[in-house]
Amino acid sequence: MEQLLKEAYGNVFEPALLTDIANVATLVDFKEGDHLIEIGQYIRQMPLLINGAIKIIREDRQEGELLLYFLEKGDTCAMTLACCLGDTKSEIRAVAETRGTVAMIPIGKMEEWLGKHKGWRNFVFSSYNKRLSEMLSAIDNLAFMKMDERLLSYLKEKSKVNQSKVITNTHQEIAYELNTSRVVISRLLKALENEGIIKLNRNTIELLK
Known part of the structure:
Protein backbone atom coordinates (compact mmCIF):
# COMPACT_ATOMS: atom_id res chain seq x y z
CA MET A 1 0.00 0.00 0.00
CA PHE A 144 -22.36 34.29 -15.76
CA MET A 145 -21.79 31.67 -18.45
CA LYS A 146 -24.24 30.83 -21.20
CA MET A 147 -25.35 27.22 -21.39
CA ASP A 148 -23.30 26.55 -24.53
CA GLU A 149 -20.17 27.75 -22.70
CA ARG A 150 -21.02 25.60 -19.66
CA LEU A 151 -21.56 22.59 -21.92
CA LEU A 152 -18.23 22.99 -23.68
CA SER A 153 -16.43 23.48 -20.35
CA TYR A 154 -18.12 20.32 -19.06
CA LEU A 155 -17.09 18.29 -22.11
CA LYS A 156 -13.47 19.43 -21.81
CA GLU A 157 -13.35 18.57 -18.10
CA LYS A 158 -14.86 15.13 -18.76
CA SER A 159 -12.28 14.56 -21.46
CA LYS A 160 -9.49 15.56 -19.08
CA VAL A 161 -10.46 13.33 -16.16
CA ASN A 162 -11.19 10.36 -18.43
CA GLN A 163 -8.03 10.97 -20.49
CA SER A 164 -10.01 10.51 -23.67
CA LYS A 165 -11.41 12.73 -26.41
CA VAL A 166 -14.43 10.41 -26.64
CA ILE A 167 -17.25 11.02 -24.12
CA THR A 168 -19.79 8.25 -23.62
CA ASN A 169 -22.47 10.09 -21.59
CA THR A 170 -25.94 10.31 -23.08
CA HIS A 171 -27.57 13.66 -23.76
CA GLN A 172 -29.93 13.01 -20.83
CA GLU A 173 -27.05 12.30 -18.44
CA ILE A 174 -25.31 15.52 -19.46
CA ALA A 175 -28.54 17.48 -19.04
CA TYR A 176 -28.99 16.07 -15.56
CA GLU A 177 -25.49 17.03 -14.44
CA LEU A 178 -25.82 20.53 -15.90
CA ASN A 179 -29.34 20.93 -14.47
CA THR A 180 -31.09 21.59 -17.78
CA SER A 181 -33.21 19.66 -20.28
CA ARG A 182 -32.16 17.00 -22.78
CA VAL A 183 -33.69 19.02 -25.63
CA VAL A 184 -31.45 22.00 -24.80
CA ILE A 185 -28.34 19.81 -24.60
CA SER A 186 -29.10 18.05 -27.88
CA ARG A 187 -29.62 21.39 -29.64
CA LEU A 188 -26.38 22.86 -28.25
CA LEU A 189 -24.39 19.73 -29.09
CA LYS A 190 -25.62 19.94 -32.67
CA ALA A 191 -24.53 23.60 -32.79
CA LEU A 192 -21.07 22.65 -31.48
CA GLU A 193 -20.85 19.97 -34.16
CA ASN A 194 -21.76 22.49 -36.86
CA GLU A 195 -18.91 24.69 -35.58
CA GLY A 196 -16.48 21.78 -35.93
CA ILE A 197 -15.75 21.62 -32.19
CA ILE A 198 -17.20 18.14 -31.62
CA LYS A 199 -18.39 15.16 -33.65
CA LEU A 200 -21.61 13.43 -32.66
CA ASN A 201 -21.63 9.67 -33.13
CA ARG A 202 -24.42 7.20 -32.37
CA ASN A 203 -23.49 6.68 -28.69
CA THR A 204 -20.52 8.99 -28.15
CA ILE A 205 -19.36 12.58 -28.42
CA GLU A 206 -15.86 13.22 -29.76
CA LEU A 207 -13.99 16.42 -28.93
CA LEU A 208 -12.16 17.72 -32.01
CA LYS A 209 -10.69 20.89 -30.48
Whole structure:
Protein backbone atom coordinates (compact mmCIF):
# COMPACT_ATOMS: atom_id res chain seq x y z
CA MET A 1 0.00 0.00 0.00
CA GLU A 2 2.78 2.43 0.84
CA GLN A 3 4.06 2.30 -2.75
CA LEU A 4 0.60 3.19 -4.11
CA LEU A 5 0.39 6.09 -1.67
CA LYS A 6 3.85 7.26 -2.66
CA GLU A 7 2.92 7.28 -6.36
CA ALA A 8 -0.18 9.39 -5.68
CA TYR A 9 0.99 11.61 -2.79
CA GLY A 10 4.77 11.28 -2.61
CA ASN A 11 5.25 14.85 -3.79
CA VAL A 12 3.23 16.31 -0.87
CA PHE A 13 3.54 13.78 1.97
CA GLU A 14 6.77 13.12 3.87
CA PRO A 15 7.94 9.47 4.24
CA ALA A 16 6.86 9.24 7.90
CA LEU A 17 3.35 10.36 6.99
CA LEU A 18 3.14 7.88 4.12
CA THR A 19 4.07 5.12 6.57
CA ASP A 20 1.47 6.26 9.10
CA ILE A 21 -1.22 6.31 6.42
CA ALA A 22 -0.27 2.85 5.16
CA ASN A 23 -0.51 1.47 8.69
CA VAL A 24 -4.14 2.54 9.23
CA ALA A 25 -5.71 3.04 5.81
CA THR A 26 -8.12 0.65 4.12
CA LEU A 27 -7.97 0.36 0.35
CA VAL A 28 -11.34 0.33 -1.40
CA ASP A 29 -11.70 -0.39 -5.12
CA PHE A 30 -14.60 1.12 -7.03
CA LYS A 31 -16.00 0.92 -10.54
CA GLU A 32 -17.62 3.48 -12.79
CA GLY A 33 -21.03 4.55 -11.50
CA ASP A 34 -20.51 3.44 -7.90
CA HIS A 35 -21.95 5.81 -5.28
CA LEU A 36 -19.16 6.33 -2.76
CA ILE A 37 -20.80 8.99 -0.60
CA GLU A 38 -24.51 9.75 -0.31
CA ILE A 39 -26.32 12.91 0.72
CA GLY A 40 -27.42 12.71 4.35
CA GLN A 41 -24.79 10.11 5.24
CA TYR A 42 -22.46 10.51 8.22
CA ILE A 43 -18.87 10.15 7.02
CA ARG A 44 -16.57 8.25 9.37
CA GLN A 45 -13.53 7.99 7.10
CA MET A 46 -11.73 10.42 4.82
CA PRO A 47 -10.94 9.26 1.25
CA LEU A 48 -7.57 9.78 -0.43
CA LEU A 49 -7.88 9.11 -4.15
CA ILE A 50 -5.09 6.74 -5.23
CA ASN A 51 -6.23 6.52 -8.85
CA GLY A 52 -9.33 7.03 -10.96
CA ALA A 53 -11.77 9.95 -11.00
CA ILE A 54 -14.81 10.85 -8.89
CA LYS A 55 -17.46 13.49 -9.53
CA ILE A 56 -18.92 15.52 -6.67
CA ILE A 57 -22.59 16.40 -7.08
CA ARG A 58 -24.94 18.70 -5.18
CA GLU A 59 -28.61 17.79 -5.19
CA ASP A 60 -31.62 20.06 -5.37
CA ARG A 61 -34.65 17.97 -4.48
CA GLN A 62 -36.84 19.96 -6.85
CA GLU A 63 -34.49 20.82 -9.71
CA GLY A 64 -32.24 17.73 -9.87
CA GLU A 65 -28.45 17.56 -9.57
CA LEU A 66 -25.55 19.88 -10.28
CA LEU A 67 -21.97 18.82 -10.90
CA LEU A 68 -19.61 20.76 -8.61
CA TYR A 69 -16.18 19.37 -9.51
CA PHE A 70 -14.12 16.27 -10.23
CA LEU A 71 -11.57 14.59 -7.97
CA GLU A 72 -8.50 13.02 -9.56
CA LYS A 73 -5.44 11.08 -8.43
CA GLY A 74 -3.83 12.73 -5.41
CA ASP A 75 -7.00 14.60 -4.39
CA THR A 76 -9.42 14.47 -1.50
CA CYS A 77 -12.82 16.10 -1.01
CA ALA A 78 -12.82 19.20 1.21
CA MET A 79 -16.52 18.81 1.90
CA THR A 80 -15.82 15.30 3.18
CA LEU A 81 -13.10 16.73 5.43
CA ALA A 82 -15.57 19.21 6.89
CA CYS A 83 -18.16 16.50 7.53
CA CYS A 84 -15.60 14.23 9.21
CA LEU A 85 -14.18 16.90 11.51
CA GLY A 86 -17.55 18.46 12.27
CA ASP A 87 -19.48 15.18 12.63
CA THR A 88 -22.16 16.46 10.25
CA LYS A 89 -24.12 14.77 7.49
CA SER A 90 -22.86 14.91 3.93
CA GLU A 91 -24.45 17.50 1.66
CA ILE A 92 -22.87 16.07 -1.49
CA ARG A 93 -22.95 12.84 -3.48
CA ALA A 94 -19.71 11.28 -4.72
CA VAL A 95 -20.05 9.09 -7.82
CA ALA A 96 -17.23 7.22 -9.54
CA GLU A 97 -16.52 8.66 -12.98
CA THR A 98 -14.05 5.85 -13.73
CA ARG A 99 -12.81 2.75 -11.97
CA GLY A 100 -10.20 3.40 -9.30
CA THR A 101 -9.05 3.04 -5.70
CA VAL A 102 -9.33 5.15 -2.55
CA ALA A 103 -7.48 4.87 0.74
CA MET A 104 -9.91 5.43 3.63
CA ILE A 105 -8.47 7.20 6.70
CA PRO A 106 -10.11 6.99 10.17
CA ILE A 107 -11.37 10.32 11.55
CA GLY A 108 -9.19 10.13 14.66
CA LYS A 109 -6.00 10.01 12.63
CA MET A 110 -7.01 13.04 10.60
CA GLU A 111 -6.98 15.20 13.72
CA GLU A 112 -3.86 13.58 15.17
CA TRP A 113 -1.84 14.18 11.99
CA LEU A 114 -2.77 17.88 11.86
CA GLY A 115 -0.43 18.39 14.80
CA LYS A 116 2.08 15.69 13.91
CA HIS A 117 2.79 16.10 10.19
CA LYS A 118 3.43 19.38 8.36
CA GLY A 119 2.71 17.70 5.02
CA TRP A 120 -0.74 16.67 6.25
CA ARG A 121 -1.59 20.19 7.49
CA ASN A 122 -0.49 21.71 4.19
CA PHE A 123 -2.47 19.11 2.23
CA VAL A 124 -5.67 19.71 4.21
CA PHE A 125 -5.49 23.51 3.86
CA SER A 126 -4.51 23.27 0.19
CA SER A 127 -7.43 20.91 -0.48
CA TYR A 128 -9.87 23.34 1.13
CA ASN A 129 -8.55 26.19 -1.01
CA LYS A 130 -8.62 24.16 -4.23
CA ARG A 131 -12.14 22.88 -3.71
CA LEU A 132 -13.38 26.34 -2.70
CA SER A 133 -11.97 27.76 -5.94
CA GLU A 134 -13.68 25.01 -7.93
CA MET A 135 -17.02 25.61 -6.21
CA LEU A 136 -16.71 29.34 -6.88
CA SER A 137 -16.05 28.48 -10.53
CA ALA A 138 -19.21 26.35 -10.55
CA ILE A 139 -21.18 29.29 -9.15
CA ASP A 140 -19.64 31.63 -11.74
CA ASN A 141 -20.60 29.20 -14.48
CA LEU A 142 -24.20 29.20 -13.31
CA ALA A 143 -24.38 32.94 -12.86
CA PHE A 144 -22.36 34.29 -15.76
CA MET A 145 -21.79 31.67 -18.45
CA LYS A 146 -24.24 30.83 -21.20
CA MET A 147 -25.35 27.22 -21.39
CA ASP A 148 -23.30 26.55 -24.53
CA GLU A 149 -20.17 27.75 -22.70
CA ARG A 150 -21.02 25.60 -19.66
CA LEU A 151 -21.56 22.59 -21.92
CA LEU A 152 -18.23 22.99 -23.68
CA SER A 153 -16.43 23.48 -20.35
CA TYR A 154 -18.12 20.32 -19.06
CA LEU A 155 -17.09 18.29 -22.11
CA LYS A 156 -13.47 19.43 -21.81
CA GLU A 157 -13.35 18.57 -18.10
CA LYS A 158 -14.86 15.13 -18.76
CA SER A 159 -12.28 14.56 -21.46
CA LYS A 160 -9.49 15.56 -19.08
CA VAL A 161 -10.46 13.33 -16.16
CA ASN A 162 -11.19 10.36 -18.43
CA GLN A 163 -8.03 10.97 -20.49
CA SER A 164 -10.01 10.51 -23.67
CA LYS A 165 -11.41 12.73 -26.41
CA VAL A 166 -14.43 10.41 -26.64
CA ILE A 167 -17.25 11.02 -24.12
CA THR A 168 -19.79 8.25 -23.62
CA ASN A 169 -22.47 10.09 -21.59
CA THR A 170 -25.94 10.31 -23.08
CA HIS A 171 -27.57 13.66 -23.76
CA GLN A 172 -29.93 13.01 -20.83
CA GLU A 173 -27.05 12.30 -18.44
CA ILE A 174 -25.31 15.52 -19.46
CA ALA A 175 -28.54 17.48 -19.04
CA TYR A 176 -28.99 16.07 -15.56
CA GLU A 177 -25.49 17.03 -14.44
CA LEU A 178 -25.82 20.53 -15.90
CA ASN A 179 -29.34 20.93 -14.47
CA THR A 180 -31.09 21.59 -17.78
CA SER A 181 -33.21 19.66 -20.28
CA ARG A 182 -32.16 17.00 -22.78
CA VAL A 183 -33.69 19.02 -25.63
CA VAL A 184 -31.45 22.00 -24.80
CA ILE A 185 -28.34 19.81 -24.60
CA SER A 186 -29.10 18.05 -27.88
CA ARG A 187 -29.62 21.39 -29.64
CA LEU A 188 -26.38 22.86 -28.25
CA LEU A 189 -24.39 19.73 -29.09
CA LYS A 190 -25.62 19.94 -32.67
CA ALA A 191 -24.53 23.60 -32.79
CA LEU A 192 -21.07 22.65 -31.48
CA GLU A 193 -20.85 19.97 -34.16
CA ASN A 194 -21.76 22.49 -36.86
CA GLU A 195 -18.91 24.69 -35.58
CA GLY A 196 -16.48 21.78 -35.93
CA ILE A 197 -15.75 21.62 -32.19
CA ILE A 198 -17.20 18.14 -31.62
CA LYS A 199 -18.39 15.16 -33.65
CA LEU A 200 -21.61 13.43 -32.66
CA ASN A 201 -21.63 9.67 -33.13
CA ARG A 202 -24.42 7.20 -32.37
CA ASN A 203 -23.49 6.68 -28.69
CA THR A 204 -20.52 8.99 -28.15
CA ILE A 205 -19.36 12.58 -28.42
CA GLU A 206 -15.86 13.22 -29.76
CA LEU A 207 -13.99 16.42 -28.93
CA LEU A 208 -12.16 17.72 -32.01
CA LYS A 209 -10.69 20.89 -30.48
